[in-house]
Amino acid sequence: MDLTGLRGGARILKLYYDPSGLSMKMNTKNYTDLLDELDDEDQLDSYLQFDAQRPRKACPVSRKLAKEESDFIHAQDDSTLTFKFTYKAARFEEWWLLESLGDFYEHQWISDVLRRLKGGKEASVYLCRSGPAVESPLVTAKVYRPRSLRNLKNDGQYRTGRADLDESGNVIVDDGALHAMKKRTAYGEELRHQSWIAYEFQTLEMLHAAGADVPKPYAMEKNAILMDYIGDFGSAAPTLNTVSLDTDVAQPLFERVIQNIDLLLSNKRIHGDLSAYNILYWEGDIVLIDFPQVVPPDGNPIAWTIFLRDVARVCQYFASQGLKRDARKLATELWISHGHKITKEVDPRNLDPEKKEDRRLWEIQRASK
Numbered sequence: 590m591d592l593t594g595l596r597g598g599a600r601i602l603k604l605y606y607d608p609s610g611l612s613m614k615m616n617t618k619n620y621t622d623l624l625d626e627l628d629d630e631d632q633l634d635s636y637l638q639f640d641a642q643r644p645r646k647a648c649p650v651s652r653k654l655a656k657e658e659s660d661f662i663h664a665q666d667d668s669t670l671t672f673k674f675t676y677k678a679a680r681f682e683e684w685w686l687l688e689s690l691g692d693f694y695e696h697q698w699i700s701d702v703l704r705r706l707k708g709g710k711e712a713s714v715y716l717c718r719s720g721p722a723v724e725s726p727l728v729t730a731k732v733y734r735p736r737s738l739r740n741l742k743n744d745g746q747y748r749t750g751r752a753d754l755d756e757s758g759n760v761i762v763d764d765g766a767l768h769a770m771k772k773r774t775a776y777g778e779e780l781r782h783q784s785w786i787a788y789e790f791q792t793l794e795m796l797h798a799a800g801a802d803v804p805k806p807y808a809m810e811k812n813a814i815l816m817d818y819i820g821d822f823g824s825a826a827p828t829l830n831t832v833s834l835d836t837d838v839a840q841p842l843f844e845r846v847i848q849n850i851d852l853l854l855s856n857k858r859i860h861g862d863l864s865a866y867n868i869l870y871w872e873g874d875i876v877l878i879d880f881p882q883v884v885p886p887d888g889n890p891i892a893w894t895i896f897l898r899d900v901a902r903v904c905q906y907f908a909s910q911g912l913k914r915d916a917r918k919l920a921t922e923l924w925i926s927h928g929h930k931i932t933k934e935v936d937p938r939n940l941d942p943e944k945k946e947d948r949r950l951w952e953i954q955r956a957s958k
Contacts, residue, residue: 674702676715686715689732689812697722698808698815699730706825710734711881716818716825723807727818733786735812744785746895747861750888753780754787756811783811789881790814792858801852802845802876819869819876826871830864830906839910842875846903847919849877854927859884859892863899865906886929893932896920 672694678686686702693699697720707714712733719728752760753770761767761780769777786809793806793816804816819826834842846868853860860867861882869876886892897920904916924931 676702676704678702678705685735685812686732689810690715690717690730692810693717693730693808693813693815694720696720696808699723699728702730703727717815725817727822728807729804729816729818730813731789731816732813733782744882746889746891747882747884748781749890750885750892751788751883753784754791755780756783756787756809758787758791758809785881786812786814788883789879792880792883795856795858796852796877796880799852799856801849802874803849803880804876804878819871826869826876828866829868829870829875830866832870834910836911838873839907839912842870843903843907843912843914845875846877847923849875850900850903851923851926853883854886854896854923854929857885857887859886859896860899861895864902886924886927890932893924893929896924 672687672691674686676686690699690702699717700720701718703716703718705713705715706729712731715730715732717728717730719725753767755761755766761770761784766777766780770780771777790806790809793803793814796803797805804819807815807817809815850860850863858880860877860880861884862879863877867877867879869878884892884895886896889895897917900920900923901916904914904919907914921931
């Protein structure tokens with residue numbers, strides 16, 4: 590059955606019934622195409638501007654369609670029989686949450702999804718009530734959007750120099766898998782998507798064990814990471830960029846951020862996207878978040894450039910709070926103290942456009958700015 594006609598003529602979905610008529614299936618391409626059009630309703634509304642288009646005509650079979658869509662959603666995951674959450678998700682967001690968080694529920698990591706805390710191009714963050722397997726009453730689920738809906742045009746600059754990880758966090762050594770990723774096949778792209786998520790979870794585990802100010806990670810599934818919630822039931826911790834600090838408060842917080850950057854280097858990690866937007870502030874303390882793009886200080890030709898950018902962004906925020914520091918000097922001292930050498934950008938005049946590795950280096954340098 591081909592269903593069309595909702596919201597400005599956007600293609601909705603195609604349901605496939607088995608001969609018994611008792612189940613419905615949809616392949617990966619169909620549902621990612623579908624989510625691309627409907628999952629992010631705010632973005633879709635803005636793009637289509639359907640409220641300003643011609644008046645919507647009443648659909649004489651709308652109730653029937655609504656029931657079929659509901660039946661379709663609940664046929665996709667066995668956990669729907671028992672996993673009923675408080676958060677009132679849109680139809681296809683509900684399906685994606687069941688797909689991504691169902692295993693957390695089955696393993697008693699969570700018992701409910703309460704509300705969405707933040708939506709983004711790469712992932713959305715949800716407040717969940719924990720299950721018996723977790724001591725904290727509330728936890729955070731970071732749910733990544735389907736791979737085909739994420740915009741990671743410049744992720745190559747971060748992946749350079751780091752091995753790809755499987756869903757268990759182990760380095761991928763299978764020749765077939767490595768070939769698929771190199772050729773960017775559909776299977777290879779799924780593996781790259783999983784590696785991106787695995788790096789965040791592995792880094793959180795490593796840093797939390799080392800005493801860094803990061804959320805405690807609990808579990809990882811193919812599309813989601815479960816971790817500590819920072820905030821209270823009424824509100825989540827704000828990001829540092831929204832907070833104004835007195836100078837006497839800014840000083841110790843700045844020092845604490847630098848200690849965390851130093852701790853990252855000790856564990857052979859550069860955050861890669863550090864700024865006041867990726868630091869939470871709660872009850873006088875800071876918590877660093879968002880680690881999928883971490884970069885190894887060795888092996889990436891622009892590691893120093895990325896590290897300097899992280900330190901500069903942190904210094905820029907604290908300068909706005911009345912605490913001025915020399916970002917380059919500070920970054921240099923930290924970098925050298927860990928035995929790393931400072932590399933300069935390569936002048937494009939010294940690169941050979943006929944050499945693939947030279948073109949790649951120039952693309953990476955340009956993307957990091």
